[in-house]
Amino acid sequence: MSEPAIEADGLTKRYGEVTALDALDLTVPRGELFGFLGPNGAGKSTTINILTGQLVPDEGTARVAGVDPVAEPVRSRERVGILPENGRPPSFLTVREYFDFVAEARDLTDIEGRVERWADRLAFESKLDTLCTDLSQGERQKTLITQAFLHEPEVVFIDEPLTNLDPIIQERAKRFFRSYADDGNTVFLSTHFIATAQEVCTRVGIVNRGRLLDDLDPRELGGETLLDRFFATVDADSVAVDPADPAALAGEE
Numbered sequence: 001m002s003e004p005a006i007e008a009d010g011l012t013k014r015y016g017e018v019t020a021l022d023a024l025d026l027t028v029p030r031g032e033l034f035g036f037l038g039p040n041g042a043g044k045s046t047t048i049n050i051l052t053g054q055l056v057p058d059e060g061t062a063r064v065a066g067v068d069p070v071a072e073p074v075r076s077r078e079r080v081g082i083l084p085e086n087g088r089p090p091s092f093l094t095v096r097e098y099f100d101f102v103a104e105a106r107d108l109t110d111i112e113g114r115v116e117r118w119a120d121r122l123a124f125e126s127k128l129d130t131l132c133t134d135l136s137q138g139e140r141q142k143t144l145i146t147q148a149f150l151h152e153p154e155v156v157f158i159d160e161p162l163t164n165l166d167p168i169i170q171e172r173a174k175r176f177f178r179s180y181a182d183d184g185n186t187v188f189l190s191t192h193f194i195a196t197a198q199e200v201c202t203r204v205g206i207v208n209r210g211r212l213l214d215d216l217d218p219r220e221l222g223g224e225t226l227l228d229r230f231f232a233t234v235d236a237d238s239v240a241v242d243p244a245d246p247a248a249l250a251g252e253e
């Protein structure tokens with residue numbers, strides 16, 4: 001069997017008193033559109049930052065696209081695409097200049113065809129020569145999604161990619177993410193949109209308090225919704241936080 005696209009073993013990260021990741025284990029096989037779900041502060045961004053070579057864990061190991069992002073962050077970042085949450089393209093470049101800049105950094109030549117395809121897919125052809133500072137929020141998001149996929153990486157991390165996109169473009173983007181994974185690449189989608197994860201993801205992980213609590217195929221949920229499963233999983237874990245509270249342990253209000 002081929003090596004998984006993403007493997008994390010015992011990842012631990014502390015910020016002072018706060019344990020953001022608590023020996024997190026995670027395996028994502030190639031070809032999955034993997035939804036990474038969890039409440040605010042669960043450790044999603046911290047996990048992504050470690051897996052993309054932007055943050056060093058206190059303990060644990062990781063491999064992404066065959067590279068150790070902790071030992072070889074630069075080589076690792078070459079292999080992956082990243083759509084950060086709340087990112088902003090540089091204000092002083094036009095959209096096209098920004099893509100040229102990304103292409104230069106990624107050692108890509110002849111990106112015109114790719115840029116045109118993305119502009120068509122996400123409907124921003126008319127904005128290619130606009131300064132990034134003059135883009136709407138949704139147009140900025142379209143620009144950032146495009147840069148994440150421009151070098152056609154085998155693993156892409158996308159953090160809340162649908163934010164600020166209109167419903168038509170959301171549908172197109174979702175279809176694209178799924179087809180990109182169906183082509184054998186791996187898409188790691190961090191989101192609070194649980195219905196979207198149920199709709200498009202081929203696998204989903206639920207994280208809380210820095211640990212992976214569940215890892216499932218949402219198509220095998222039967223009658224249960226992913227939202228029900230999410231609430232039940234996180235609630236059960238939160239009850240476990242306070243064993244001194246007998247009412248909570250009994251599941252009472």
Ligand SMILES: Nc1ncnc2c1ncn2[C@@H]1O[C@H](COP(=O)(O)OP(=O)(O)OP(=O)(O)O)[C@@H](O)[C@H]1O
Nearest residue numbers: 015018019020038039040041042043044045046047
């Ligand atoms: N630079 C930092 N310094 C101190 N604490 C941090 C730092 N970054 C994250 N944390 C803390 O680590 C925990 C995990 O944060 P993280 O950003 O990974 O969560 P998240 O799941 O991405 O949350 P959200 O859904 O709100 O974006 C939180 O308690 C957060 O306050």
